[in-house]
Amino acid sequence: MELENKNVLVLGLGVSGVSTTKALVKLGANVIVNDSKTEEDLKSNLKELEGLDVVYKLGNNDIKLGNIDLIVKSPGVPLTVPLLHKANELGIEVITDIELAYRIAKNPFVAITGTNGKTTTTTLIGELFKNCGKNCKVAGNIGVGLLWEVVNCEDKDIFVIETSSFQLESTKYFKPKVSVIINITPDHLKWHKSFENYINAKKKIFKKQGNADFTVLNYDDGILRNLEKEIKSNVIYFSQKKKLDKGVYIDGDYIVIDDGEVSKKVIKYKDIKIPGKHNVENSLAAVCVGWLMGVPIECIKETLYTFEGVEHRLEFVEEIDGIKFYNDSKGTNPDASIRAIEAINKPIILIAGGLDKGSEFDEFIKSFNGKVKALILLGETAEKIKGTAIRHGFNNIYIVDNMRKAVNKAFDISEKGDNVVLSPACASWDMYNSYEERGKDFKSEVEKLRGH
Known part of the structure; x- marks a missing residue:
């Protein structure tokens, strides 16, 4: 594919957007980067592109497409955004980095x-x-x-x-x-x-x-x-x-x-x-x-x-006072968290909740099956999951504001031999930029329990 001197719009400046921008510059394209986030929001990503000949249009998606030959969008940008509707009308191809x-x-x-x-x-x-x-x-x-x-x-x-x-x-x-x-x-x-x-x-x-x-x-x-x-x-x-x-x-x-x-x-x-x-x-x-x-x-x-697995997927974090902590922040839907519950021995104190992706949580609650003794909820879906749990007869539920309170509550109510598992059954984007950031926050709060 010939990209030299083509005008390419990179839509979204996350991990893939940074990689795509660097690659397109190396391939000789004229690169315009657009993101609805501001320069301040994107500070760390922009630092990776310092010195490159790139035009930035940041803070909104109000951008003219008249001379654009190709749009490479971030996977996280929906095809329904008005800018992409306009691109479709103009016959401009829209693809992702893969x-x-x-x-x-x-x-x-x-x-x-x-x-x-x-x-x-x-x-x-x-x-x-x-x-x-x-x-x-x-x-x-x-x-x-x-x-x-x-x-x-x-x-x-x-x-x-x-x-x-x-x-x-x-x-x-x-x-x-x-x-x-x-x-x-x-x-x-x-x-x-x-x-x-x-x-x-x-x-x-x-x-x-x-x-x-x-x-x-x-x-x-x-x-x-x-x-x-x-x-x-x-x-x-x-x-x-x-x-x-x-x-x-x-x-x-x-x-x-x-x-x-x-x-x-x-x-x-x-x-x-x-x-x-x-x-x-x-x-x-x-x-x-x-x-x-x-x-x-x-x-x-x-x-x-x-092979020991990957970070944030049933990752053993720490054992404190006979209580084991597991980071399963990559459990971003109910089915993933059901698998985590199946894999960990009882008794489990489960930390869950996050962005509502339209999932139902009935099967998630049913999977507790005597293994989960307490449920700690945070984020956008907390009340939705709580309602589902109560409907299925599970009532030992705590709702908290943030990860620190979730970890501290889990530690307070746990006993030697318990397993505290973060497996949210939801995406992270209501409170965090990524499931990785959420998992690191959990691990940081667990670490603070040392010497409690």
């Missing part, structure tokens, strides 16, 4: 999506490649700007990218060598307007793939199992529940790779280092990708033995 990265890269892409487990699975696949000596860049929706990595990569690099529904929604030609959908449950319904729209955004990960490519799907997920007729690439399934004719599955105690003729044991699934049934699911998906991309079984085995 689409642009695909168009300019010559490297193989492994793309991972799903409602839950994306970050863990993406990171684990990256470790599989690195541990067997393959050159690998882990990027995408994982906190590392993709486009800057692409313009600075070597031809032998493999890109392992976490892709959200927001990023996939604006793709047109994006075609990874291997695509992975780990699971699909309702999420981001306020954004996508319906579960069907959300599923359709996720499906764009495989829409352009052909018969030389692979799509990895979770056989245990009924929605995914029924997608095969829509897919033109080679479908490979993984399963915790069924012995497959071909794919990766659990047979007795073992994870097995079966190529349709020969099955090979990899590792006992209970020997995976990261805890929880959901992490067995993530590991099976990663094993599929490793197998398809030629990672030796011994290397897959060693990585599963040693």
Whole structure:
């Protein structure tokens, strides 16, 4: 894709916006950056772009599009904003960074999506490649700007990218060598307007793939199992529940790779280092990708033995007076938090609540199942979750204003042997800029309990 001397508008100056701006300047484009936030709000991000020849239009989205050739929007900018409606009327193409990265890269892409487990699975696949000596860049929706990595990569690099529904929604030609959908449950319904729209955004990960490519799907997920007729690439399934004719599955105690003729044991699934049934699911998906991309079984085995997971996803923080604290700030929807509850031993004191994405919390409350002894709520959804809990007969609930009060209340009511778990079941954007910031705040407040 020829970008030299093209007028490119970068819409949104988050992590992807900074990466995209730097890359476009290097590629010779004339870059205009627009963000509704002010210069003061964006101070740290602007510092990363110091010295670059960029035009900034900050503080609002009131910008003329007459001479713009292309818009690269941040995944977090909805397609419904008036500026993008105007772009559509003018015939200006609007894409996200993963689409642009695909168009300019010559490297193989492994793309991972799903409602839950994306970050863990993406990171684990990256470790599989690195541990067997393959050159690998882990990027995408994982906190590392993709486009800057692409313009600075070597031809032998493999890109392992976490892709959200927001990023996939604006793709047109994006075609990874291997695509992975780990699971699909309702999420981001306020954004996508319906579960069907959300599923359709996720499906764009495989829409352009052909018969030389692979799509990895979770056989245990009924929605995914029924997608095969829509897919033109080679479908490979993984399963915790069924012995497959071909794919990766659990047979007795073992994870097995079966190529349709020969099955090979990899590792006992209970020997995976990261805890929880959901992490067995993530590991099976990663094993599929490793197998398809030629990672030796011994290397897959060693990585599963040693991989400790990712920050903010069931991360053990500290043990104080016999009380263990876990940071699961990446539990940004009810299904993710249900998985956390399933993975941690009782008794649990659960800290939850945050931005309302239109989710319902009935299944979340039902999953407590005698394991959760107290619920501490904060954020926009506190009253909504409380009402749902009471309706299902759970009444040991505390509502607090901030994370400090949540952690202190959890410590006050806990006893030796309890597990305090932050797993919000909601996004963070009502109180924080990201789930990472929320998780760091939780860990900071736990640390302050030392020497109480």
